[in-house]
Amino acid sequence: xxxxxxxxxxxxxxxxxxxxxxxxxxxxxxxxxxxxxxxxxxxxxxxxxxxxxxxxxxxxxxxxxxxxxxxxxxxxxxxxxxxxxxxxxxxxxxxxxxxxxxxxxxxxxxxxxxxxxxxxxxxxxxxxxxxxxxxxxxxxxxxxxxxxxxxxxxxxxxxx
Numbered sequence: 001x002x003x004x005x006x007x008x009x010x011x012x013x014x015x016x017x018x019x020x021x022x023x024x025x026x027x028x029x030x031x032x033x034x035x036x037x038x039x040x041x042x043x044x045x046x047x048x049x050x051x052x053x054x055x056x057x058x059x060x061x062x063x064x065x066x067x068x069x070x071x072x073x074x075x076x077x078x079x080x081x082x083x084x085x086x087x088x089x090x091x092x093x094x095x096x097x098x099x100x101x102x103x104x105x106x107x108x109x110x111x112x113x114x115x116x117x118x119x120x121x122x123x124x125x126x127x128x129x130x131x132x133x134x135x136x137x138x139x140x141x142x143x144x145x146x147x148x149x150x151x152x153x154x155x156x157x158x159x160x
Contacts, residue, residue: 015063043067
């Protein structure tokens with residue numbers, strides 16, 4: 001691992017499955033290494049997968065099979081800036097599949113409980129618009145959504 005700071009994600013035995021799924025979603029992503037434990041640990045026997053080094057959209061991460069002691073919560077999430085509705089829909093649908101959960105305002109949890117924000121760049125443009133009325137209208141529209149609908153955002157600000 002070349003990066004000085006590497007986020008470590010704690011999984012209950014399925015870190016390799018999660019890492020392989022995550023790298024399938026975004027360009028410039030790959031599995032960099034799968035490391036087996038040399039000894040028995042509280043999270044698994046010797047030779048079971050202990051750590052998975054992976055790159056996700058050019059950034060290094062580590063999946064640690066640490067056992068059941070800790071769970072993800074919304075205090076930490078990954079924001080993915082999407083270019084269009086097709087990318088927004090693709091990532092949203094993939095991440096909520098197989099037990100993920102929709103939340104509000106572009107947030108969701110994947111099947112491992114990790115929180116994601118699938119955020120179209122257009123949303124950021126509109127909610128930070130120097131015209132405060134346009135920003136307000138975009139924000140109010142966003143607050144009614146689960147998955148972000150770019151066309152609905154554009155309609156919300158069209159008359160302003």
